Amino acid sequence: MIGRLWRLGVGIFLALPLIVVAGVSINEQQSLSFPPRGLSVHWYAQIFTDAGWRAALLNSLWLAAASAALAVSIALPLAWFLWRRVAPWARVVQLLGIAPFILPPVITALGFLSFWSMTGLYGRLWTAAISHGIFFTTLPLVTLTLGFSAIDRSLAEAAATMGADDRQVFRTVVLPLITPYLVSGFAFVFVLSLNEYIVAYMTVGFVMETLPIKIFNALRYGYTPTMASVSVLFVAIAAVVFGLVAWFGNLPRLLGAPGEAEH
């Protein structure tokens, strides 16, 4: 009973700002008012019809896709190596993969800013993809490490006994087993990169606008309801992506709960 009330309270707290934002996003006039006056989906159409917002949306999408691919390409061989080999020094590489996510984001962002300006590459668009890919490597690294720990080693052992080499074991036994963890790692990076502000801003903020950068710039120069409709769109994208992850995988297990068999 108390547990249910507590959950309800947390639910309201989490939903309240989003409800108000959803409310102002359907205002008819360009005014910040709640409850909304009039009803219009005009501000949702604006994301796709207004050249500035559409460009920001497309920038964010390619950045998210590229950095998710890069993060997974770094995390997968690393997690495989850590699972397959006894090599204490490899823990250092693992630590490097986890550090960007533990340190305050400003640190990583500032590191990239000094690095890219020192190498003379500051402002190139692809530097943002590399920066985000490195910044979010932690996520697929964590999901994949979890995935590898769930693999029954005797399966791979059996394949090896039958004469499969490492490459074949990886392709035929390991890869099918960890695909759900691979996909969810990709999904996590995709959604978080879409929302990330400070690293994107410090690497390419002066030459390219991603959606969070565009929202922040708009926020500094006043209010437009498109900010609200974009925010609602982002919550919806996140909910759909994580919903899909839960549909095809085991979300509680992915977040560290014991498997059902263990209970």
Add this chain to the structure above:
Amino acid sequence: MRREAPQRLRDYAPIVWPGAMLVVFFLIPFATMIAVSFFHRDPGAFYTPGFELANYQRFLTAFFGGILGFSLFLAVLVALVAVAIAFPFVWSLVRLPRRAQVGWLIAVLSVLSLSEVIIGFAWSTLFSRTAGLTNLLVLVGVMDHPVALTPGFGAVLAAMVYQALPYTVLVLYPALARLDPALTEAARTMGANPVQAFLTVVVPTCRNTIVATLVIVFVFALGSYLLPQILGRPRQWTLSVIITDQAIYQANMPFAAAMAVLLVVVTLAMVGLAARLGRREGAQ
């Protein structure tokens, strides 16, 4: 398949790409930042290479000492509030059927992934005069006219707790999900009500988990770089905000880097503490 030490050169192949990427694009940028913190600021051209401690000395003034003190205080407060809300929530969450848990987890993950820009915008709307919470209070007759609740300390705190709460939930979730469900049974059979059982059995059992989570959330809250700026007054700006401000708007990279190094030192000390506590928990 047993784990074996790599023997031939070919066995090292998988780790070449991850290792090279992380060294070139994380370790070297990090070292670059540390180097820049000793450089000389050149107002015309960002900075010129050199070695001076001026950037660190500047930090030793009372003004920046005050900012560090406020940042630590705010992060501690956010961690305490977030854990106090999240712990009972997660305890009741892991007791739910799997399906209901999945629904909550999707919601929590969706809020967790929200951009700090969007959280700041959402809370500034919620606390605004024209569209905010106080309009509801006027509607039900509690207040005469709507007021703005931002900028101010309360707004910063509320938004930072909002940002930290999903993270806190996900840090606590694995630990509490692994706890024996029969833990409170003995207390319940002896006549304790659920609240008593929770406070006298569950909370003491998880003492180390709680402390470790507090530290992790504290570090997370230290990283908040926009909310104090969007929702607070300049005197509520934290170290992360000041670093961004110095790097971007004051174009003083060496000083920003020096403050960033200090922030790393504080963070690492805290993470080390959390790791120690976690290990003690594991040893029990």
